[in-house]
Amino acid sequence: MSTLKKLAVASAALGLLAASSSGVFAQKRYDPGASDTEIKIGNIMPYSGPASAYGVIGKTEEAYFKKINAEGGINGRKINFISYDDAYSPPKTVEQARKLVESDEVLLVFNPLGTPPNTAIQKYLNSKKVPQLFVATGATKWNDPKAFPWTMGWQPNYQSEAQIYARYILKNKPDAKIAVLYQNDDYGKDYLKGFKDGLGAKAASMIVVEESYEVSQPTIDSNIVKLKSLNADVFFNVTTPKFAAQAIKKMNEIGWKPMHFLNNVSASIGSVMKPAGFENSQDIISSAYFKDPTDAQWKNDPGMKAWNEFLDKYYPEANRADGSVMYAYNVAQGLVHVLKACGDDLTRANVMKQAASIKDLQLGGLLPGVKVNTSATDFAPISQVQLMRFKGETWELFGEILSGDVGG
Missing domain, CATH: 3.40.50.2300 (Response regulator)
Structure with a gap:
């Protein structure tokens, strides 16, 4: 092969290598925050x-x-x-x-x-x-x-979860007098909306009080005392962990024992149920979508x-x-x-x-x-939950896997 031909072949090979390499590099695309490493x-x-x-x-x-x-x-x-x-x-x-x-x-x-x-x-x-x-x-x-x-x-989502609680109440305690405590922000109002939607036409007659609290409050003890005074026999507790533990403790102190629903964002045994006292937390109903590490099963x-x-x-x-x-x-x-x-x-x-x-x-x-x-x-990755009831020192799952009706 002549020197000229060798050069041409070498040049073509280099061209192919460059093309294939650029193809590999072209596949790597980065925005700020990403690199090769x-x-x-x-x-x-x-x-x-x-x-x-x-x-x-x-x-x-x-x-x-x-x-x-x-x-x-x-x-x-x-x-x-x-x-x-x-x-x-x-x-x-x-x-x-x-x-x-x-x-x-x-x-x-x-x-x-x-x-x-x-x-x-x-x-x-x-x-x-x-x-x-x-x-x-x-x-x-x-x-x-x-x-x-x-x-x-x-x-x-909160609305779907609240709908599931509402449907459970309609089926198991249709004559309920319900008290709702919720955080006065979008989080609390989202739960409240889903709950009312779940109760449907009965919401106005079944909910006897809607009580809100501010996240800046040091305690919600006075809110709980007020709710008990209205003789509600079902309590929907829409609170974050600190206030959820306070509510459970105060309810025991004043002897208020309604059917108690606790939103799942505060169903943690370590940060809510144990600090509130296991003896005070019995029979609370919530929902779960992930495994409870304290559950022996x-x-x-x-x-x-x-x-x-x-x-x-x-x-x-x-x-x-x-x-x-x-x-x-x-x-x-x-x-x-x-x-x-x-x-x-x-x-x-x-x-x-x-x-x-x-x-x-x-x-x-x-x-x-x-x-x-x-x-x-559909930007809602998880839409299923299962109801659970607190017994002893852990949650016990019951019923089937459920889905709410709320989309975007």
């Missing part, structure tokens, strides 16, 4: 303030991402988890969200907690086209992909074994009776699923595309039969 995840939690009991969620997520990094990361990239405290104060949430997006340049904001805090940053994050992914609140408004395509919920369950192994190694000081630890474990696994599905296209648009393409995802910490599903028109 790192994925920056932002998070906002109330590590202080009236909802600080939920701070354990951020700590569990941090531990889980350490586990993922120790095992090689996501497609070879390590997670850099940046979590800030907002004290459950919406103005502070806005400040922290701006810091995460504009200073830290995270790829997405993951699992920020609370309805008022998330409401405060929803328009900002959507205007910046930054995913507000798997928010830690069950408000119905997170399932609105048309108006807010960059915001997605995670847990069953899961002792030999593979998902529970994996959860315990994770905690043994990465978060040994965790309170394993606190449902928030299991909640965080599940939602962190959900994010890992999405990021793995993104492959080398770590753009914000692809994060949302993959988050909206989850099909029958089963996570080890969810109840059997509860699956994660999303679509371009």
Whole structure:
């Protein structure tokens, strides 16, 4: 072969190599917060303030991402988890969200907690086209992909959960006189709306009092005394952990023993039932979509074994009776699923595309039969729950897996 021909062949080979290489590189797409080696995840939690009991969620997520990094990361990239405290104060949430997006340049904001805090940053994050992914609140408004395509919920929505309680009351205590205590914000009002919708035409006659409280109150003792004075025999308790524990204690002190429904965001044994006193918590009804670590039926369950192994190694000081630890474990696994599905296209648009393409995802910490599903028109990943009743020192599940009727 002549020197000229050799040069031509070599040149063609180099051209093919360059073309194929550029094809490989073209497949890698990054937005701020992503690179060949790192994925920056932002998070906002109330590590202080009236909802600080939920701070354990951020700590569990941090531990889980350490586990993922120790095992090689996501497609070879390590997670850099940046979590800030907002004290459950919406103005502070806005400040922290701006810091995460504009200073830290995270790829997405993951699992920020609370309805008022998330409401405060929803328009900002959507205007910046930054995913507000798997928010830690069950408000119905997170399932609105048309108006807010960059915001997605995670847990069953509050209205659906409240409808399920209402249907149970209509079936089992149709002549009930109901007292409702709710937090005076979007979170509390969402539950109240779902509850009234579930009772339907009977809501006006069955609900004898709707009492609201402010999250800034040090105690709700006076609210509970007022509710007892109206002779209600059913109580729908829409409170966060600190106030839920106060309510249960005060009800025992004053001898008020109605049929008691507690919203599932405060069903934690570690942060609510135990501090309130197990003896005071008997027969309270709530709902669940993930496994209760204190329930003996899961002792030999593979998902529970994996959860315990994770905690043994990465978060040994965790309170394993606190449902928030299991909640965080599940939602962190959900994010890992999405990021793995993104492959080398770590753009914000692809994060949302993959988050909206989850099909029958089963996570080890969810109840059997509860699956994660999303679509371009359904931003409510989990929509199923099972009722449970508190007995002894744990919750006992009863009935079938149920779904509410509320969509976006």
